[in-house]
Amino acid sequence: MSDEEDVAPAVKKSRVFYGSLEEKERERLSANVASNSATGSDAVRAGIEAGNINISSGETLEIEERVSxxxxxxxxxxxxxxxxxxxxxxxxxxxxxxxxxxxxxxxxxxxxxxxxxxxxxxxxxxxxxxxxxxxxxxxEERAKRSQDECQQTWYHEGSASLKDARLWLARYSLPRAMRRLEAARTQKEVTEATKTIRQQELHKSLRNLNNFCSQIGDDRPISFCHFSPDSKMLATASWSGLCKLWSVPDCNLIRTLRGHNTNVGAVVFRPQAGVSLNQSDVSLASCAADGTVKLWNLESDEPVADIEGHSERVSRVSWHPSGRFLGTTCYDYSWRLWDLEVQEEILHQEGHSKGVHDLTFHPDGSLAATGGLDAFGRVWDLRTGRCVVFLEGHLKEIYSLHFSPNGYHLATGSGDNTCKVWELRNRKCLYTVPAHQNLLSAVRFQPTDGHFLLTGAYDNTAKVWSHPGWMPLKTLAGHEGKV
Structure with missing residues (x-):
């Protein structure tokens, strides 16, 4: 054995602690936490530097909020x-x-x-x-109820002047209706052979119809023309704002009516103008796109009166057969009736869903027909104020209407290129005339007997149609622009 093996092992001395171990234990634990945190932070830092841990600045994950x-x-x-x-x-x-x-x-x-x-x-x-x-x-029920209320016809109390005008219209129209019916009975007694001969002669003369004369009316387009009751004068309206009177048949300029500042929509002779009225009496009425309506006589080139009340475009004016009332159509969805004797507006009638373009009166003076941009026409009884006929059938705007002298036919011209003839006795469309290749701007019956119908359109032509039969008799060509 060596000397090292003979050495006895050292005896481990036991430690004796006096008092509490709390302070020592706290120091030990704090030292361990610091070393571990330093080691952990170093490890995290090393992982970030190595690219194994991706942490973007500002991103936090609130686990407690997500959980809540x-x-x-x-x-x-x-x-x-x-x-x-x-x-x-x-x-x-x-x-x-x-x-x-x-x-x-x-x-x-x-x-x-x-x-x-x-x-x-x-x-x-x-x-x-x-x-x-x-x-x-x-x-839904409230909306349906309000819609039903909007569709209901309602009336309100009119003025005393309107009541007097309605009574006057009834007294005026009934005798004229009796005379018209008496003339129809007399015409019915004529033999069919005589009627056929007269019709053939009329058709022959219409087929031979030619251009009589031509005249340049203005620097701007001519928007309207109308013959005087005695057929000795012709009134024209232009987009230049001027209205002119021409002599017939030589087409010489008589007078230029100055008063409008914008496009004139129509100028119309009063029914008795040049026949029983004096030169100083109101003989013409005109309207313009700025809503102005002016009255003229045959002596002066300036208007004798202005009719105020329209705020939008007035497209047409029309005289009642009696010459006492004047009707105007406006793009504010209404038309109005003016009494020249009392010099006031007696009726402001609504009923169209768009602008009202044209207005015409029945030969008896009892009815008025209006056509609007809503493609519908309405026939109004002036004696009661009711809409007695609703004209539904056109696909586009109605630009012109005219009553036949027989009293029960009404022609309408529309933007759908057709002319419809309505039978007022059964309130139905009698015939649809495929008249033109563009919108119809005007329709007119023969003023005396209504034996033919004249249509004008934007295809630069006017056409003559037989009535009844609705056969084309003559195409009036020659215009280089819209008719």
Whole structure:
């Protein structure tokens, strides 16, 4: 054995601690935490530098907030399901579909059955509330009620002057209607052979109709022309704002009427102008696009009176057969009737959904017909104020109307290139004339007997049609622009 083996092992001395170990233990634990944090931070830093840990600046993940949001959503979903179980839904599938439609939801989904549809309605009601369906139904009923009220015809109390005018119109129109019916009875006694011969002679003369004379009327387009009652003068209106009077048949300029500042829509002779009226009496009326309406006599080139009240374009003016009343059509969806004796507006009539373009009076003076940009026409009884006939059939705007002298036919020209003849006795369309290749701007019956119909259109032509029969008799060509 060596000497080292003979050495005895050292005896480990036992440690004796006096007092509490709390302070020593705290120091040891704090030292361990510091060393571990330093080591951990160094490890994290090393991982970031190596590219194994990606941390962007400013990004934090609030786990507690996310957890609380999910809990709130779950609680809200549980509450919604609880409310859904308490909502009563009809078992009628039609009512369920109506309820979904009222709430703005699709009434059915692909592969959805009645039971699934009921659950979907219950789910929607649990979100928007069970009263939403009742509220939507109330809104629908209210909207339907207001629509029905808008479609109802309503009347309001008129002025005393309007009542007097209606009575005067009744006393004026009834004798004229009796005379017209008496003339029709007399015409009915004429033999068919005589009628045929007269009709053939008229058609022959119309087929031989030629251009008599031509005259340049203005620097701007001519928008309207009208013959005087004695056929000795012709009035023209232009876009230049000027109205001119021409002698017939030599077409010499008589007078230029200056007063409008914009496009003149129409100028019309009073029924008795040049026949029984004096030169100083009101003999013409004109209207313009700025809403002005002016009255003229045959002595002066300046207007004798202005009719005020329109705020938008006045497209047409028309005299009542009596010469006492003047009708005006406006693009404010209405037409008006003016009494020149009392010098005031006695009727402001609405009824069209768009601008009113043309107005014509019945030969008896009892009715007025209006055509509007809403493609509808209306016939009004001036003695009662009622709309007695509603003309529905045109596809586009109505630009012209005219009564036949027989009293029961009305012609309308429209932007759909057709002319319709209406039978007022049964309130139906008698015949549709495929008249032109462009919109019709004017339709006129023969003023004495109504044996032919004249149409003018934007295809640069005017055409003459037989009445009845509606056969084309003559095409009046020669204009280089719209008629």
């Amino acid at each position: 949001e999910r809990q709130q959503e779950a609680l809200a979903e549980f509450e919604r399901r609880r409310r859904a179980r308490q909502i009563t839904v009809s078992t009628d599938d039609a009512e369920v579909k109506a309820g979904l439609r009222a709430l703005g939801e699709p009434i059915t989904l692909f592969g959805e059955g009645p039971a699934d549809r009921r659950e979907r309605l219950r789910s929607v009601l649990s979100v928007v509330g069970p009263d939403a369906l009742k509220k939507s139904r109330k809104d």
